Amino acid sequence: MAETLPALLKRQRAGFGWTQARLAQELCAASGRPTVTRQEVYRWESGRRIPKFWLPHLATVLQIPRTELERSIASAKEKSAALDDFFPRGKARQRQLCPPRGRLGGGDADDLSSRVHALRLADDVLPGKDLIRPALRELKTAVRRTENGFSSETAERSFLVPLGELAQIAGWIASDAGRQGVAERVYRLGIAAARQAGDAALAAQIAGCLAYQWSNNGRESEGVALAEAALAEAGPAAPPRARALFWDRVAWARTMTGDAQGAMRALGEAESALARHRDEAEPAWLYWVDEGELQIMAARVHTxxxxxxxxxxxxxxxxxxxxxxxxxxxxxxxxxxxxxxxxxxxxxxxxxxxxxxxxxxxxxxxxxxxxxxxxxxxxxxxxxxxxxxxxxxxxxxxxxxxxxxxxx
Structure with a gap:
């Protein structure tokens, strides 16, 4: 499947060493229209808008064949449709989780990120029964805070990413506490936040957690479909350790349907992905993914x-x-x-x-x-x-x- 448009634009722009603002300037110069802003480039790269009018100018400025841009748009639609089989984008889902402007800023996002990471570390040593109440309380508080709005689009995205991460760990804790229905609702909230923030890897991480839950609770076929849709949503531009994790989830889902060949292939893909890990920038939620974790999954699959x-x-x-x-x-x-x-x-x-x-x-x-x-x-x-x-x-x-x- 072709690379999605957001991933293609980010990769090519980064290859030139340009910021989003610089790409906007180049497009204005190439088109003779001073109407492209950094915010518009951000919307394209986060998947919120498709730059139909600007495709030929993007092709010229970024030196990408227009046919490749068009294929990437089609690929994005296919991947979105795959996850939409599970999370339909109805009117309720199309609404913003929060107003576009307001009070929350970058410092609020940093504070939430710190609290999320502390909850992750607590989950390493404490069971779901002990953590579910504080985890859900943190999540409710964070969601209520979004009612105040944001100071900018950048602040909005900065806050929605840790909000999605909080939903992921809260859902994981709820599942460990035996509250599967609560966990699924929390995961869905997290996917909505991650998508709104334009963070495909985080959306895939949360969807993969739900796929794992389904695979372990009698919804094995749906677990396979969702795990593979999550992997596709993340795309090839996701960090290597993230792709290793997503392939591991596919391996487990395949195992739970008795598909030994599919499980073995997925384990091999996970190893290959992890082998490409260097010192690239990656989200904090990948801190625990290493060779040992892949060994554990392989052992579980074989068992x-x-x-x-x-x-x-x-x-x-x-x-x-x-x-x-x-x-x-x-x-x-x-x-x-x-x-x-x-x-x-x-x-x-x-x-x-x-x-x-x-x-x-x-x-x-x-x-x-x-x-x-x-x-x-x-x-x-x-x-x-x-x-x-x-x-x-x-x-x-x-x-x-x-x-x-x-x-x-």
Whole structure:
């Protein structure tokens, strides 16, 4: 699929070393019409407007064949339509999230960005049950603040980007708390904010999170379609680590439909994308994407596809160096290792890992770890005659009986 017009314009302009204002000046000179402003260039590059009249002048000034510009416009429409299958742009979605002018400025955006990053770091070590209330409170406060309007278009975009990021992490937290309906509504808000800000990579990040949620909650086919639409929305101009993350989401979505070939291809694309990562500018939300995370996803994919001989070495290597303060993730990765050992017909090893995982996730307050705990017990059950497995199952049953007794 061709590069979208916003991405093409940004890339070519950057290649000349021009600012948006400089491109506007060049267009005025080439056309003889002093009517192009920096704001108009910003609208083209953010996908808000299509420069139909200015196409021949853009082709001349940026030295791009007009046919390529036209293909890029068609590509943008295709990608937008793909995501619109899930997020239709009806009248309500076409409305601005906030007035075009007003009080909020760059300092407000910086403050929100700091609060968002603090929430991300908290999510690394705290479960959704503990974070959902403060996360949703932060989001409601940020949305209310937009009612005051913005001091400029630049301030508007600067605030909408961290607002979208806040919606992403709040949605992720809500999902971990088991509030899937809340998470989906928050994700949709985040996609609207990211699109309004012209941040295609952020819109793809949020859509990818929702695709992951759908894949894990009985909407596997829709998860595949949305994960792939998100990847297309981001386009080839997205930072390499972002594309690696989006390909990982496609791999997981394909895995959950049983498409082993599609999952393997997506994992390979994720590795290739990450290999292109250098020191390019990229958003803060990519801080955790690295080779280790790709190994974890590969191991999870192999476990779900019942390929334990590939999954066990990867998970063992990752867990040997994993930060144990990240309790939820540690427990999740142990859960896949336990299942992989069970699939490898190593019930004693599976029981040992399961014991650690279940103890670590007890009363953690994470919907994800609770679900994975049930998956581990299901994997162990065929080996209930093995003493080590029987001990784990009896411990779980005893805890359940004690909990039930205490409830009466």
């Amino acid at each position: 779900e596809l019942r390929r334990p001989l590939r999954a066990v070495p990867l998970l063992t290597e990752v867990l040997a160096r994993y930060d144990t303060t990240h309790t939820r993730e540690h427990a999740l990765y142990l859960s896949w290792l336990a299942v992989a050992y069970a699939d490898a017909n190593e019930p004693e090893e599976a029981a040992a890992v399961a014991r650690r995982m279940l103890a670590m996730s007890a009363n953690l307050g994470s919907h994800r770890t609770s679900r994975r705990g049930r998956a581990v017990l299901t994997a162990l059950h065929p080996f209930h005659d093995v003493p080590e497995v029987a001990e784990v199952l009896e411990t779980v049953h005893a805890e359940y009986r004690n909990t039930a007794k205490g409830a009466h």
